[in-house]
Amino acid sequence: MSFLKKKLIQNGLIFKQSIKDSSTKKVADFYKESPFPNYKNDDNKDTILKKGEKNFLASRFKEFIGYKKKVLEVGCGTGQLSLYFAIGTNNHVVGLDATIESLELANDFANKNQIENINFVNADIFDDVLHKDYFDFIWCNGVLHHTKNPYDGFKILTKSLKNQGYILVGLYNRMGRVRTIIRKYIYKIFGIKILNFLDSTLKNLKHDEKEKKSWLRDQYHHPIESLHTIDEVLHWFSQNKIDFVNSIPSCTFEENSYKNFFIKKSSGNIFSRFLSQFNMIFNNLGSDGGLFVVIGRKNEH
Numbered sequence: 001m002s003f004l005k006k007k008l009i010q011n012g013l014i015f016k017q018s019i020k021d022s023s024t025k026k027v028a029d030f031y032k033e034s035p036f037p038n039y040k041n042d043d044n045k046d047t048i049l050k051k052g053e054k055n056f057l058a059s060r061f062k063e064f065i066g067y068k069k070k071v072l073e074v075g076c077g078t079g080q081l082s083l084y085f086a087i088g089t090n091n092h093v094v095g096l097d098a099t100i101e102s103l104e105l106a107n108d109f110a111n112k113n114q115i116e117n118i119n120f121v122n123a124d125i126f127d128d129v130l131h132k133d134y135f136d137f138i139w140c141n142g143v144l145h146h147t148k149n150p151y152d153g154f155k156i157l158t159k160s161l162k163n164q165g166y167i168l169v170g171l172y173n174r175m176g177r178v179r180t181i182i183r184k185y186i187y188k189i190f191g192i193k194i195l196n197f198l199d200s201t202l203k204n205l206k207h208d209e210k211e212k213k214s215w216l217r218d219q220y221h222h223p224i225e226s227l228h229t230i231d232e233v234l235h236w237f238s239q240n241k242i243d244f245v246n247s248i249p250s251c252t253f254e255e256n257s258y259k260n261f262f263i264k265k266s267s268g269n270i271f272s273r274f275l276s277q278f279n280m281i282f283n284n285l286g287s288d289g290g291l292f293v294v295i296g297r298k299n300e301h
């Protein structure tokens with residue numbers, strides 16, 4: 001397949017290479033027990049579309065991608081977002097993930113719903129299986145902080161991005177995740193009941209035991225987790241010929257409008273970036289797990 005630089009074994013829509021690295025194996029084993037995010041029994045094209053449209057950033061991203069593009073989602077888990085990006089477009093979407101059990105759910109869903117413009121790759125990011133300069137868009141949200149070396153993972157991914165292509169990276173923030181870390185300690189001491197009061201996402205999932213379990217494990221029991229800052233990602237960008245485009249939270253004091261999210265903004269200064277990330281502790285970004293997102297564009301010239 002042209003998006004792969006190595007020949008992998010194909011089974012349905014999935015191309016597979018065995019995972020050898022011990023920390024990636026540990027993470028894949030962790031998700032095997034409770035694939036993330038979960039599917040509901042009655043999920044179909046419509047419900048996946050609706051879920052995607054509700055996610056403001058993802059729906060703006062899909063709109064911005066347009067048509068006839070090559071899109072990669074890294075750490076796609078059960079592939080719901082990759083499927084959302086593929087449905088109703090002529091883009092070719094590739095979802096890569098280390099957990100075969102998650103990709104099998106994605107593959108079954110795509111087959112059942114006759115979604116053909118999608119493939120999945122079961123491989124470790126660090127095995128560097130993707131073709132150089134291939135994708136127009138890369139989405140990698142909530143993944144690199146669960147790997148042994150987030151920067152090395154990022155560097156490998158940028159190789160498969162075309163010049164002028166866009167990359168979106170979402171990571172746990174050093175300041176923004178403070179509330180989750182405090183909740184983790186309280187949960188250890190007082191048990192699950194108290195989390196139902198303190199974690200608003202968990203509270204909203206109270207009628208769905210499977211989704212609740214999957215969120216609980218992802219947020220509070222993960223075997224590998226690291227914390228990062230916008231400044232760190234800006235450094236990753238400058239080392240890999242990626243220009244800053246925008247971030248959530250914004251790097252300046254300006255309110256971020258999702259409408260123009262892919263239009264280049266100022267990266268502010270050390271002080272404005274610090275305040276913006278510090279603010280996460282008190283806003284919904286901090287209460288939802290402390291993820292921050294940075295978008296960049298490859299510029300090799």
Ligand SMILES: C[S@@+](CC[C@H](N)C(=O)[O-])C[C@H]1O[C@@H](n2cnc3c(N)ncnc32)[C@H](O)[C@@H]1O
Pocket residue numbers: 024027028031036037074075076077078096097098099102123124125126141142143146147218
């Ligand atoms: C928290 S889940 C995120 C799923 C999805 N991106 C989302 O936001 O719903 C992290 C995913 O990254 C995958 N992953 C972690 N380390 C990986 C690696 N080294 N190579 C490939 N996938 C990896 C896991 O298997 C898991 O499905």
